[in-house]
Amino acid sequence: MHVALGGTFDPVHDGHLALFERAFELGDVTVGLTSDELAPKTRHVDRYVRSFEDRKQDLVDELEPLAEKYDREFTVRRLDEPTGIATEPQFDVLIVSPETRDGGERINEIRRERGYEPLDIEVVDHVTAADGDRISSTRIVRGEIDRHGNLTPDREGRGPTRPTE
Numbered sequence: 001m002h003v004a005l006g007g008t009f010d011p012v013h014d015g016h017l018a019l020f021e022r023a024f025e026l027g028d029v030t031v032g033l034t035s036d037e038l039a040p041k042t043r044h045v046d047r048y049v050r051s052f053e054d055r056k057q058d059l060v061d062e063l064e065p066l067a068e069k070y071d072r073e074f075t076v077r078r079l080d081e082p083t084g085i086a087t088e089p090q091f092d093v094l095i096v097s098p099e100t101r102d103g104g105e106r107i108n109e110i111r112r113e114r115g116y117e118p119l120d121i122e123v124v125d126h127v128t129a130a131d132g133d134r135i136s137s138t139r140i141v142r143g144e145i146d147r148h149g150n151l152t153p154d155r156e157g158r159g160p161t162r163p164t165e
Contacts, residue, residue: 001027004086004119005095006079008034008042008137010049012062013147015097015127015135020063022124023095024070030091032079033059042082047141052078083107086119094119097126 003023009016009031023029033056034042039049049055056076067074077085086094086107096104101123108118126134129149139145143157 001092002090003027003029003093003095004032004084004091005029006032006034006084006086008039008049008055009059010039010055010137011140011147012058013127013135013137013140014149017062017066018127019095019097019124020066022122023093024066024072024074026093026095026122028072029063029067029074030085031059031063031074031076032084032086033076034079038080038082047138083110087111087114087116089114089116091119093122095122095124098123 003026005019005023007016007019020029020031033052034049036049036052039052059076063074063076066072079085082103083106085091086104087110089111094104094107101121104119104121108121111118127149129135129139129145130151131145133139135145135147135149140147141157143152143155146152146155
């Protein structure tokens with residue numbers, strides 16, 4: 001089975017790991033990683049996103065042990081448009097979070113228009129932080145929580161622009 005999922009993954013957190021875990025349970029995985037041009041357009045808050053290459057390296061570091069655990073293969077590909085790789089014919093399953101389910105439905109519309117079978121859409125629930133709210137990259141970069149959902153009230157977050165070197 002060929003499984004697709006996509007995102008910005010900046011930073012990778014336990015919610016993302018739940019998505020990856022489910023993907024590897026099902027099959028070989030292709031992760032679409034938003035390009036430097038697309039990433040800011042997918043954000044709902046004003047914050048800079050680290051470079052594609054930096055995000056890709058962190059992503060590979062997280063995916064390698066999971067691929068080994070499940071004896072699966074994975075690939076990371078660049079996403080230049082929101083519907084990305086999942087509109088390609090080779091995929092069977094799309095992993096989404098609750099807020100991206102509608103995007104999955106749109107992908108299936110495009111697939112039908114192209115004469116491809118629709119994907120099975122697997123919705124993976126959010127992972128909850130220590131305060132009962134969900135873990136998100138936005139909360140992490142604001143300094144509210146760490147990647148595991150622990151509260152970090154004394155940590156400063158990342159601002160809307162890249163820090164000066």
